[in-house]
């Protein structure tokens with residue numbers, strides 16, 4: 001195995017890590033999949049916004065670009081990371097709220113169908129939102145997985161999905177990269193299966209956007225959403241994005257009817273008519289402050305190229321898996337062994353890891369812990385060095401040393 005030193009010196013993306021804000025107390029940050037580090041460029045952007053826009057333009061700012069910002073950043077994100085032509089992506093709300101809006105819009109577009117499919121290994125918020133919508137609309141949920149003890153490195157394959165799809169399926173809700181195992185789903189193949197059954201699909205890209213390339217238009221995806229504070233480095237609670245394929249925008253109706261998503265917000269009229277296009281999927285006043293930092297990361301992704309980012313991501317997870325096999329022989333890899341089948345994080349399971357993580361945090365080594373016994377190691381390619389990975393795996397072997 002190559003040393004981390006030789007991997008870092010051969011890494012064409014190594015120089016970008018200097019663009020991120022660093023704290024001397026953090027020696028190995030392994031949770032960029034949960035909250036990305038800030039770019040130093042964002043400090044100036046936020047400060048400038050405060051003084052030159054909010055502070056001086058005040059209410060006039062809305063008419064001078066703020067109202068267009070959600071769709072403008074959405075177009076940039078679509079071009080840089082999603083494979084989406086303009087007019088189909090918008091920033092706003094949390095991923096949870098956007099899941100609700102998109103899944104509700106999709107089930108309402110299949111009124112003669114009675115069931116939503118989702119997997120047991122999906123992120124809790126996705127499952128909870130589906131449970132809420134099923135109760136609200138009198139639908140049933142068909143679960144993938146959970147019949148027996150779930151395989152912790154398992155994901156949704158075409159075979160598992162095919163067994164559940166039927167002519168009663170209205171909508172399928174899936175994650176592109178599974179939040180615990182890192183399993184990378186085959187979006188084009190699964191989307192095709194879902195369409196062949198006459199259903200719609202909502203893809204959650206929270207753990208892939210900015211690190212795993214997608215081609216939403218070419219893959220025929222219906223609807224998608226995902227976080228901007230993970231690999232898009234938008235900051236804690238930064239608003240999520242929604243993708244609605246152009247030809248579905250006229251057909252689908254989202255359920256949170258607010259004035260900003262109406263056809264003529266400033267006429268203050270009676271009765272709601274949705275705006276044409278992607279703006280009809282927005283609801284209230286856009287969270288402009290929250291959209292500032294992600295613009296710096298989207299610009300950096302464009303500069304570097306999403307394919308180059310994916311290449312480094314694969315190298316980082318491969319290195320982490322090799323080191324763990326060598327240094328942590330009692331830990332079980334709870335992620336796919338094939339790098340082509342995983343996103344940018346891995347999970348290692350071992351009893352007692354719940355006791356290890358607080359010790360690591362105290363020494364500035366920051367992965368996270370996922371029940372029942374997993375240390376999750378997230379590798380954000382533009383801010384993480386191979387040396388950081390080595391230091392982190394060493395620290396798991398000798399916590400508190």
Ligand SMILES: *Cc1c(COP(=O)(O)O)cnc(C)c1O
Pocket residue numbers: 094095096097123125126175179204206207227
């Ligand atoms: C992180 C994550 C979320 C978080 O949703 P919020 O509304 O931002 O809390 C949702 N889904 C998946 C798959 C995630 O990984």
